[in-house]
Amino acid sequence: MAPRVLVVGSINMDLIVQCRRVPEQGETIHGQALHTAPGGKGANQAVACSRLRASTTMVGRVGEDEFGPKLRAGLASDGVDVHAVPVDREAPSGVALILLEEGAHNRIIVIKGANARLGEEDIAAAVPILRNVDAVVMPLEVPLPVVKAIAAQARAAGVRSVLDAGPATPDAVAAGLPALVDVISPNQTEAEAFTAMPVRDVPGAHKAARRLHEMGARDVVLKLGEEGCYWVGNDGEEHAPAFAIEPVDTTAAGDAFTGCLAVSLAQGMAMPEAIHRANAAGALACLGFGAQPSMPTAEALDSFLQQRAG
Numbered sequence: 001m002a003p004r005v006l007v008v009g010s011i012n013m014d015l016i017v018q019c020r021r022v023p024e025q026g027e028t029i030h031g032q033a034l035h036t037a038p039g040g041k042g043a044n045q046a047v048a049c050s051r052l053r054a055s056t057t058m059v060g061r062v063g064e065d066e067f068g069p070k071l072r073a074g075l076a077s078d079g080v081d082v083h084a085v086p087v088d089r090e091a092p093s094g095v096a097l098i099l100l101e102e103g104a105h106n107r108i109i110v111i112k113g114a115n116a117r118l119g120e121e122d123i124a125a126a127v128p129i130l131r132n133v134d135a136v137v138m139p140l141e142v143p144l145p146v147v148k149a150i151a152a153q154a155r156a157a158g159v160r161s162v163l164d165a166g167p168a169t170p171d172a173v174a175a176g177l178p179a180l181v182d183v184i185s186p187n188q189t190e191a192e193a194f195t196a197m198p199v200r201d202v203p204g205a206h207k208a209a210r211r212l213h214e215m216g217a218r219d220v221v222l223k224l225g226e227e228g229c230y231w232v233g234n235d236g237e238e239h240a241p242a243f244a245i246e247p248v249d250t251t252a253a254g255d256a257f258t259g260c261l262a263v264s265l266a267q268g269m270a271m272p273e274a275i276h277r278a279n280a281a282g283a284l285a286c287l288g289f290g291a292q293p294s295m296p297t298a299e300a301l302d303s304f305l306q307q308r309a310g
């Protein structure tokens with residue numbers, strides 16, 4: 001049976017500005033191109049899970065604007081169950097402005113829009129779904145009370161919760177989230193925010209991951225980009241190096257990683273195998289342009305892992 005995953009999170013339209021470099025303050029420069037692509041950490045993770053053959057349901061909101069129906073339909077065409085993704089008449093859809101520099105690195109500004117309006121109704125919609133899944137995945141681009149309520153419901157129902165710790169706002173950092181979830185997966189800057197420790201290299205990641213584990217998370221999987229990831233958990237710890245690739249666009253590599261991690265764990269894999277596969281999913285997401293368009297399929301993931309094993 002396919003693993004079942006619920007994603008409670010954000011849905012954005014990404015406006016991607018390709019530029020050689022980002023401008024200095026007060027400077028005007030020419031960019032190379034403007035693209036739009038569906039994104040939002042939650043929606044990206046839902047698409048990642050669905051393409052990896054998990055039966056995936058999303059709880060989130062889009063706005064009643066030109067983006068909303070497209071974002072919702074895009075998720076549905078990727079096999080994500082969107083019955084709990086209403087069109088919110090009171091807010092525009094979430095939008096992310098992504099500056100994509102040469103070298104495939106990005107800087108992202110998110111305008112929350114309808115994502116900020118998730119609340120009691122969405123929690124009520126999520127709870128019956130939650131009771132029938134193997135894992136729930138949440139990023140921090142929706143209101144903190146929703147994340148905390150879903151984490152508590154997941155714990156009560158014995159369902160594994162996976163928190164993508166971005167963006168690490170001061171409120172999120174102060175909320176004691178590591179103790180409320182089973183798996184927390186921050187990137188370097190998020191881990192620095194949560195621990196107030198520098199995470200510039202693998203030894204720094206090791207220390208920060210241990211600190212997050214002491215703060216209560218059962219498993220900490222710290223995403224390190226080109227360095228792979230560092231796992232510290234109740235059953236062990238390990239640095240899993242990244243796969244060598246030539247990245248085109250690193251946007252949403254972390255979402256592919258988190259989605260794959262959740263699906264692999266829901267399939268019953270042990271953490272070392274799950275993080276190996278998640279590293280591969282993150283690498284594959286860097287080879288394509290845009291967030292959701294670059295989420296890998298199960299076939300692509302298996303064939304990449306086979307090639308790299310040889």
Ligand code: RIB
Pocket residue numbers: 010012013014038039040041044095096108110141251252253254255291
């Ligand atoms: O993680 C990448 C995502 O962050 C983008 O798709 C953007 O929408 C922001 O949510």
